[in-house]
Amino acid sequence: MSQARPKNIAVVGGSLGGLFMGVALKRLRKDLNIRIFERNPTQLLHDQGAGVVAGPDVQQFFKTFDRTRTPLSVASHQRLYLDKNGNVIDREDREQQMTSWDLLYNLLRANYDDVESGYAKVPDPEDGEGTVAYEFGCTVTDIKAPEAKSVSALDFSDPIKLNIKHHSGETSTAEADLVIAADGPSSSIRAMYLPEIERKYAGYVAWRGTVPETEVSQAAKDVFVEKFPFFHTEHIQILAYTIPGKHGTIEPGKRLLNWVWYVNYPEDSPEHVDLMTDKGGKRHHITLPAGGVRDEVWARQKEFAKEVLPPQFSELVEKTKVPFIQAITDVISPSAVLEGGRVLLIGDALAGFRPHTAMSTSQAAMDAMKLAEAIEQILEGQGLDALQKWEEHVVEYAKTMQSHGVWIGNRSQFLEHPKSA
16 A cells, blocks of 8 residues: 655755754654754854845744744844945835844744854743654765656655765665755755756855945945945946844844955956965855855955945945855756655755845745645645646745846846946
C-alpha cells in the first residue's frame, strides 16, 4: 500500500529561506521530521550586518510563527530624494519596516532548533511540533528519486536517496519523502535538474556597509534616521536606511545606518577583476565578503564618493570601517516542482531578485508559508492539486518580481538621470 503522506522532509540550505521553511514545517504537526542540510562548516552563519526590508510577508511570518516575540524592525517613515548638494528635492510619506539579516537569522534559529543568542531567548517547547535537526558542513551532492508510479497522484511509498559530502571529507546517505531546495540563487539542486538555468551578472555591483547612527553628523541624521533616502545620477544609485543594531536592538542611539551603493562595472573588465580580487589575491565572482576589500580599492572608492555623492552619503561611505561588495545577478527557474512533486524549489533557488525590489526575503517567507499550507493539505489527503496550485502562485510571483527588478535596475544603472545629476 502506497504511503500518501510525507513524514521525513529534507531542506537543502540553512540560510533564511531554509529556516523559514523549517520553522513553518515544525509548527505544522508533530509527526513531521525536518532536517536542514547546510553546507557551511560552522554551526552559525554570519552575514555582514546587511540591512533587509521587512515586507508584509516577512512581518506576517514572524507574527504567525515567532514565539520569542522579539521586536523585529525599525520603521522608516519617509522616502527622500536628494540632489548632489544634499538638498531634499522630493519626499514621499511611506511607512516601511527595516531589519537586518543577522536579526532574522538568529530569531529563526531560536524558533527552529533552540539556538540561544544575544538576539533572543529560546521559546518554551509546545506540544504538537515536529522534530528538527540543523546539520552543518553537509553538501548534498546527488539526489535519486524513485520513478513516479502515477502522474496524477503523489506517492511517498519509496524514499528519495540523498548523497551527502561532509566538511570532514566523509560521505553519507540520507532518506527523505520530500526535498525542498532553499540553497540560494546559485542552487546546486536546481542545477541537477535544470543545468541550462544560469545565474548571469547584470553589469553592476552593490557596495554595502553600515555605520552606527551616533557616529554621523546632524546633517546626515536628518536624512538617514528613520527615513529612506535615495540619490540618483548617471550609472549610480545610492540609498540608506536605519536598521537594528548589535544583538538586534532597536533602541535609538544604538542602531545602524545601512547603505547600498550601485556602481557599474562591465563584466571581466580590468576594473571589475580588480574590484573583486581580495586581499589574498583571490578573485570572487558574486560576493567579496567583509574584510576582503583591498585597502587601495576602498581608498579609491571613498575618494570617488566625495566626487559624485551628496555630502551625507559621502560621509556614510567615509565612516564605514568594513565594506563588502555583491555582484548583481539575474536567475529564474521556469518551475518550482521537480521529480513529480518530490523535489521543490523555494526562495532564491527559484528566482533571484535584484535588490532594488527589496523582495527577496519576502519571497522566501511567502514561498515557505504557502508551501507549508500545501503540505498540510497533502497530509490531509488532497494530494497533487495543492502542490500544483502552490507552484502556479509562486512561479507567477517570481516571474513578475524578477522582471520588475530587472526593469528597475536597468533604468537605474543604464539610463541618464538629468534631474539628479
